Amino acid sequence: MIVCQCQRISDKEIHAAIDWMRAADGSALITPGKIYRALGKSSDCGGCMPLFLDTIRQNVNLEVPAELQHLRRSHDATREVRHEGRRNGY
Secondary structure, three states, X not given: OEEEOOOXXXXXXXXXXXXXXXXXXXXXXXXXXXXXXXXXXOOXXXXXXXXXXXXHHOOHHHOOOHHHOOHHHHHHHHOOOXXXXXXXXX
């Protein structure tokens, strides 16, 4: 199925790029921009982006690496709360 008509990108090419990137580096975060670069293309009009993202999400190799999954929670727990000197009434 053609996902992006402007750049002629199919769903099979997207899945192949994701599989290739995951095989090359198991801890890499895969983004749409990286997929475009891996295919040697760039987004043109952006009209395909919703379908492009849906196609990416269907790939089983898209999981966030285990060592990166809990970074946000540990960062939020240690962050101190600051209100920039404002009073509570603002």
